[in-house]
Amino acid sequence: GAVVSQHPSRVICKSGTSVKIECRSLDFQATTMFWYRQFPKQSLMLMATSNEGSKATYEQGVEKDKFLINHASLTLSTLTVTSAHPEDSSFYICSISTANYGYTFGSGTRLTVV
Amino acid sequence: GENVEQHPSTLSVQEGDSAVIKCTYSDSASNYFPWYKQELGKRPQLIIDIRSNVGEKKDQRIAVTLNKTAKHFSLHITETQPEDSAVYFCAASIYGNNRLAFGKGNQVVVIP
Numbered sequence: 001g002a003v004v005s006q007h008p009s010r011v012i013c014k015s016g017t018s019v020k021i022e023c024r025s026l027d028f029q030a031t032t033m034f035w036y037r038q039f040p041k042q043s044l045m046l047m048a049t050s051n052e053g054s055k056a057t058y059e060q061g062v063e064k065d066k067f068l069i070n071h072a073s074l075t076l077s078t079l080t081v082t083s084a085h086p087e088d089s090s091f092y093i094c095s096i097s098t099a100n101y102g103y104t105f106g107s108g109t110r111l112t113v114v
Numbered sequence: 115g116e117n118v119e120q121h122p123s124t125l126s127v128q129e130g131d132s133a134v135i136k137c138t139y140s141d142s143a144s145n146y147f148p149w150y151k152q153e154l155g156k157r158p159q160l161i162i163d164i165r166s167n168v169g170e171k172k173d174q175r176i177a178v179t180l181n182k183t184a185k186h187f188s189l190h191i192t193e194t195q196p197e198d199s200a201v202y203f204c205a206a207s208i209y210g211n212n213r214l215a216f217g218k219g220n221q222v223v224v225i226p
Binding site for chain 2: 034041042043044045046049091093095097102103104105106107108110
């Protein structure tokens, strides 16, 4: 099936700094990638849809200036959490959708802001 | 947009018994219904999915049923084992639309 690699798996950063998370589609050219956030004991909430070569589409309530998404190639999308605060601590997961394999998720990034 | 409700939130079963999780969806246009298993700190793993052109699908101990009229679908796990303990999420989308709406999840605990 499709393989999605996400890096880093864990990151701890200081409040006010920025963190970049990478999502790579290893064997599929993904024009679209999705970014989810999952707080402890909660469901996955779609944050934004990343579109290759164009602007991302953000869900209602998600600040586009805080969560910067760049999808510069068909295999790489990045999510940058800018000026991170403790309330941004969460599990961030990317995914792609393919006709043959449905939705495939990355391994997730555990962000802790101290 | 699509709204997916999932019940119950927590389910405890004795090893060997069956577990059933039910989900309802709101958008009659949805035609793709996957189920994911998520272990603590890990990515969701697709365990089974169903499209709206069939009413039931089975894969070994796991089955999913779909009632399009009532707009609900259920996950059935038979002969449960301790390794089935995890959080299970249902989801719904219009296949090819790419927008996947998740239920809130169900914590399944299999008691040895």
